[in-house]
Amino acid sequence: MRISLSVAALALCLSGGAGVAQERVKIGVLSDMGGVYADITGPGSVAAARLAVEDFGGKVLGQPIELVTADHQAKPDVGLAVAREWLDTQGVSAIVDVPVSSIGLGIQALTKEKQRVFLNTAGASSDFTGKACSPYATQWAMDTYTMASSAGRALVKAGGTKWFFITADYAFGHALERDASAAVKEAGGSVAGSAKHPLNNQDFASHLLQAQSSGANVVGLANGTGDTVRSINQAREFGLTAAGTKIAALVLFISDVHALGLPAAQGTVVTESFYWDRTDSTRAWGKRFMERTNGRAPGMYHAGLYSAVTHYLKAVEKAGTTDADKVSAAMREMPIKDALISNGHIRADGKVMQDYFLLEVKKPAESKGPWDYYKVLATVPAEDVSKPLSRSECPTAKVPG
Structure with missing residues (x-):
């Protein structure tokens, strides 16, 4: 009996450890790091993501939050290859940013297939929340x-x-x-x-x-x-x-x-959807951003990415898991409220409604x-x-x- 209990206890510990490992949040920032969209996304998007993680405390569900980044070079085949690698072998639970709508639409379809979260903060086509909508995707940028x-x-x-x-x-x-x-x-x-x-x-x-x-x-x-x-x-x-x-x-x-x-x-x-010098809170955040970007002011895509990552982490915390179904449901249930968006919410089609x-x-x-x-x-x-x-x-x- 003691042996059986010990084996059961060991199995429980191992399964619990595996569960904790699976709950580690890993966010992939997929952007255009040196091309035509680098000024409105790119390195600034990485800076905004890091600010969001730091402001959240660096951890969620008791585990450190990890960021990975990549340059899709404004090429759909490159972007999809990176995303597939992240989802299949690196345990990325959410992909964010993705300027160039043609690339973003491909990422949205892939994350829907893989049941992972897509925080679209830089793709503007209205098709993201139209015919190509996904229960796991949200569109934070102004759409066309x-x-x-x-x-x-x-x-x-x-x-x-x-x-x-x-x-x-x-x-x-x-x-x-x-x-x-x-x-x-x-x-x-x-x-x-x-x-x-x-x-x-x-x-x-x-x-x-x-x-x-x-x-x-x-x-x-x-x-x-x-x-x-x-x-x-x-x-x-x-x-x-x-x-x-x-x-x-x-x-x-x-x-x-x-x-x-x-x-x-x-x-x-x-x-x-954002101007850095509009209120005291946007100004304070904008100055922190500029300290990390050689004095360049944040645009609406950078602000949207900060809000998206923050809201995603809040939803993970509320759901108690990285499961995309539960996290997506929590994201839609919770109001969006942070230093940059004060009265937002996510509509049923995934569109972020904000001033x-x-x-x-x-x-x-x-x-x-x-x-x-x-x-x-x-x-x-x-x-x-x-x-x-x-x-x-x-x-x-x-x-x-």
């Missing part, structure tokens, strides 16, 4: 529907009724043009045409000439980062703005304003120091610029009626 509807409706109302799009030729750009076109038409405007370009394009001459010849009074830039900056600069060189054509940058990050400079960017109105901010780029004389680039014009509730859940293509998030 929000970006498009906020700018499209406001500009049509102001008289910009005929649009021409210059569009990045990949999933993000296509989704942004699609959603902006719908918003423009719903508001009573029309679309004269569009011209596609590859990622990291250098010469927009032919695209701008097509826009000029179309007779459009608004050129919608359905692209991002360096492509947006070059589009704006070359549009000014071509005289489009001097001729009265409105350049609508549907996505413009604070790093883009920094690259353009206030003399060129002043007066531009953008919508973002957005209508911002105007300051004139050079209005800026009081480095990265003091915006003034807040208004707070925009998520419900005002989000696709209604009743119109969602997510098969598991339909609402009655």
